[in-house]
Each structure stands twice: as structure tokens, then as C-alpha cells.
Amino acid sequence: MKAFLMSRDRDFDLGSALPPNHHELVQDLELNTLFDAMAAEDEFLFTVAKRAMLSSLADPDAINYRQQILGDCLRHPDVIRTIYRIAVDAIAGEKKIYRSIFYYPAAVLRRSVEALEFFVGMLKELRALSDEHAEEFSSDGFTEFFRMLTKELGDEYFATINMHLKQLRFRSGVLISADLGQGNKGTNYVLRKPRHEAKGWLRRITDKDHPSYSFTIADRDDAGLRALSELADRGVNLVANALAKSTDHILSFFTLLRTELAFYIGCLNLHERLTGKGEPACFPVPHALSATPTLNGSGLYDPCLSLTLPDHVVGNDIAADGRSLVMITGANEGGKSTFLRSVGLAQLMTQCGMFVAARSLHVVVCEGVFTHYKREEDATMHSGKLDEELSRMSTIVDQLNPNSVVLFNESFAATNEREGSEIARQIVHALLEKGIRVLFVTHLYDLAHGFYEQALPTALFLRAERHPDGRRTFALSAGEPAPTSYGEDLYRRVFGTTSDPGAVR
Numbered sequence: 001m002k003a004f005l006m007s008r009d010r011d012f013d014l015g016s017a018l019p020p021n022h023h024e025l026v027q028d029l030e031l032n033t034l035f036d037a038m039a040a041e042d043e044f045l046f047t048v049a050k051r052a053m054l055s056s057l058a059d060p061d062a063i064n065y066r067q068q069i070l071g072d073c074l075r076h077p078d079v080i081r082t083i084y085r086i087a088v089d090a091i092a093g094e095k096k097i098y099r100s101i102f103y104y105p106a107a108v109l110r111r112s113v114e115a116l117e118f119f120v121g122m123l124k125e126l127r128a129l130s131d132e133h134a135e136e137f138s139s140d141g142f143t144e145f146f147r148m149l150t151k152e153l154g155d156e157y158f159a160t161i162n163m164h165l166k167q168l169r170f171r172s173g174v175l176i177s178a179d180l181g182q183g184n185k186g187t188n189y190v191l192r193k194p195r196h197e198a199k200g201w202l203r204r205i206t207d208k209d210h211p212s213y214s215f216t217i218a219d220r221d222d223a224g225l226r227a228l229s230e231l232a233d234r235g236v237n238l239v240a241n242a243l244a245k246s247t248d249h250i251l252s253f254f255t256l257l258r259t260e261l262a263f264y265i266g267c268l269n270l271h272e273r274l275t276g277k278g279e280p281a282c283f284p285v286p287h288a289l290s291a292t293p294t295l296n297g298s299g300l301y302d303p304c305l306s307l308t309l310p311d312h313v314v315g316n317d318i319a320a321d322g323r324s325l326v327m328i329t330g331a332n333e334g335g336k337s338t339f340l341r342s343v344g345l346a347q348l349m350t351q352c353g354m355f356v357a358a359r360s361l362h363v364v365v366c367e368g369v370f371t372h373y374k375r376e377e378d379a380t381m382h383s384g385k386l387d388e389e390l391s392r393m394s395t396i397v398d399q400l401n402p403n404s405v406v407l408f409n410e411s412f413a414a415t416n417e418r419e420g421s422e423i424a425r426q427i428v429h430a431l432l433e434k435g436i437r438v439l440f441v442t443h444l445y446d447l448a449h450g451f452y453e454q455a456l457p458t459a460l461f462l463r464a465e466r467h468p469d470g471r472r473t474f475a476l477s478a479g480e481p482a483p484t485s486y487g488e489d490l491y492r493r494v495f496g497t498t499s500d501p502g503a504v505r
Helices: 022-028 031-039 043-054 060-075 077-096 105-136 140-152 155-168 201-206 222-276 303-308 336-350 385-399 417-433 445-453 487-495
Strands: 175-180 186-192 285-287 295-300 316-319 325-330 360-364 369-373 405-409 437-441 459-466 472-478
Touching: 022 031, 022 043, 022 336, 022 369, 031 043, 031 222, 031 303, 031 336, 043 222, 043 336, 060 077, 060 140, 060 222, 060 285, 077 105, 077 222, 105 140, 105 155, 105 222, 222 303, 295 336, 303 336, 316 336, 325 336, 325 445, 336 360, 336 369, 336 405, 336 437, 336 472, 369 385, 385 417, 417 437, 417 445, 445 459
Parallel strands: 285 360, 325 437, 325 459, 369 405, 405 437
Antiparallel strands: 175 186, 295 316, 295 360, 459 472
16 A cells, blocks of 8 residues: 655655755754744754755656645645544554564464554554545645545455454364475464364364374373474464564554655645735646746745744735846845845745745746855854855765756855956856856945846846935835945934935945
8 A cells, every 4th residue: 555645656764864954944944943843842844844845856747746735735734634544543552552572473473462562553544534534625636635545445355454464363272284294294274164164063063173292291291282382483474474464554554644644644734824914825836847937936934933923024026037147135134135035935835736925926946956045154263154155055066966046145245346356257147157057135335236237138136225314115226236334324323313324334
């Protein structure tokens, strides 16, 4: 049995390798805030959320497959949480069944019988839930999942398994046949069905048995009891191994079901947190890899910021179709870095099959999201800030593929403006030539205005809005980079209101 709730044709691999830059993504995009909201203090949910989000899908069909399943989950959260609870209880219950420290066939058989009896109860609960709610689900994933349960967990299956479990208790003893080998030693031991298993009590009395020979072991004949036990173990060995494999198979099913549903439980937790405070959430439309970049939407916001604030956060509209370079400038604390983070999070959330924090979004899939954010000064003084930035940039370049996305936040500002602008300019040009999309937040006017003067048809310039009195709207709009850093804002903060707002530059 397979769940196939994360992919059409393969299991979700919780042990797959994370991308080499996952530490930087977690740090720069503040992903732990998102994972914490999804986990709701459950360590396993945290692990699955992290693995799923950082293991991006590049196929829009695979993304849509998960989106449809998540849509069913959002419509029927109680049913999904019940299925998840059944899987968790099945795994926990199996662990409580006594496991002998000695490995011998009789002990393996006894534990396997107890485990299988327990699993039958959990499978019946799962089948009953399927019978009650299957018709309410419309996604391909859940439709196939419930169809599988109906087909493989029918009444005939449970009747058969209960019959076998009753036989494997061996309440009437163990019937074994064997051949005589060299030196009259037993070979080819085979476990047989009890002769009277299917007979009623009347037939057992009236039917004539074939003649047989028997012997009795004395009460204190320990050697004889050991020999008899060894004979029984030889007979049940194959059955014990087969039954152990069967219980392992069912345990594997519940384990995979729990793992795959954990992603959707995390999505439910996050969705409840965001929509509970009135924030929008939508399913993005993923576009296949192509030469034309696609990024447009409305109300795009940073869910991590929203999770840490009591109030609503400001969303932004973005229309960057056909734009491989988005340059973002403006005053400090105007929402530039927040917008950059919202784009990176939306890309990752889209490519793991989640909803995104926006009212609407169309985005082309990519082959990797990379971040190059400014870092604090190296306390060990092993290198200067510029050397450290260039070293990280070199590492990123080694990992890039065409159709990747690189997010720069105040990069190469550790030196003077002319030198920093020239370094950034050459790097951005090289990336664009290789088909890599770039979003760049910067205060380097020479860099931003230099690209603006080139009038590139594939470039979009956004500027953080600021009122004349210094108030920020935290909204971005298309506009030419401004040559001011708004030093008067700092002047007001330190000395109070100045009579000439434009005097300090």
C-alpha cells in the first residue's frame, strides 16, 4: 500500500539531501519563523516542513498535484487531522508491543501476531473513515488514496487476515511435517494446517482419525523440552519471517502516511495562523521553465513578518513579466528587504506545492533560489567584509544553474560606492547573460542609476515610497532610482524637525 500524497508515483523521501545553500536560505529568508508556525511545537512537523520547502519541485504538474491535495485538506481539515492521528497512533502503538531481546522464531511470531492484530484495528478505522468521507474529496491524490483503501482493505481482506491470525495463535499446538535425512535426522520441516481447524465439535467427535503415534515428555525432562521447542521453531521459522515482513509493510505504510500528511498538517497550521488574522492566502499559478520570466501578482507580503506582528502587514503588487532584473531602491526601513524576502518565500512556497502569502500570483518555476545578503563584520578578523562577500558570491556561482533566481540585499556596499557599484554591475551582467533572474536591493545609486540609464527592456525599477515628512508607507512603486539617502530622517531622529527637509542629503 502506498499513499502517494506528495507525488503521483513515488514516496516522499525525508532523508533526501538538502540543497547546499539551505543554511543561507533559512537565515536570510527567516524560514525558521515559517517552520515554527507550521510545526506548532511539533518537532516532526518542523522537520517535514523544512525538508519539503527546501526540496523544490520544478514541474508545474507536480506542483498542481500537491496544490489540489492541499485544497482538499483546507476544505476538510478535521478529516485530515483524523487520518494523521490514526497514523501517529498506529506507529506509537506498535512501539509499545513487547519486543524480546532474544531473536528466535516463536518470539518473532508472537510479537508479529500481536502487532498485526493491533494494525488490523487501525486499518479498520482508516477504512471506515474512507467509506464515510471519500466522496467529499476531489483531488487526484486523495481520490486514488481512498480508492486504494477500498480495494485493498475490503471485508474479504479483514476476514482472511483474522482467520490466519486465529490459526497462528496455535492454541491446539503446532503441526509439522518433516523428511528423514542422513542419520535419521529431520529435514524439510513444513508447518501444516491443523487437521480439525475447519471442523465443528460434532464432526470432531464422530469423524475417525488416521492412526498416529505419540509420546509424552516427562515433567523434568529439560533436554526433551528444549528439543521439542527447537522442532517447533524450525516449523514456524518461515511463517514467523513472513509475518514479520507483513507487519513491517503495514508499519511502513503508516510511517509514510504520517510523513506525507505531516506536510499538509503544517500547511493547515500556517494557513490558520495567517487567515486567522485576516491575511490573504492563495494558490499561485506556476509556469514552466521558459525564456520569458514570469512574476506578477497582487498583495504579496512577507508571511514571516506577519507571524511576528499583531497587525496586518502591507502587501505589494508586482508586474515583472518579462523582467529578468528587478532593482529596488529607496529610503531605509521603507520595506525593500521585506519585499525581497516576500518574493523569495513565495518562490519556495510555490515550488513545494503550498499556498502563498498574496491575493494572487503568477510565477515561473526556477532551478534554485539563492540569497546574497549583507553580513555582520567578521569578529575573528580572518577577512574583510568585501572579501567575505566575494567569497560567498563565488560559492553561489559554483551552484548556479540557468533559470536560477538570486536575491541580493545590500550586497557589495562594504567598500566605496564606485568600487562596490562596479563589482555589482559586472556580476549582475554576467548573471543576466546566463539566463539567471536577479532581484537587487541596494543603496548604491551609481549601480541602480547606471542600469536605469541603459533602458533595458528586461529590467524593472522599484522604489520604496516615502512621504515628504519622512513617513513610510512600506509600499513599492515603479520609479527611477533617487540620488538621496534621506539623511534628514536621521537628522530628525537625533535633533528633531528641521526647517528645510531637503537640506540634509
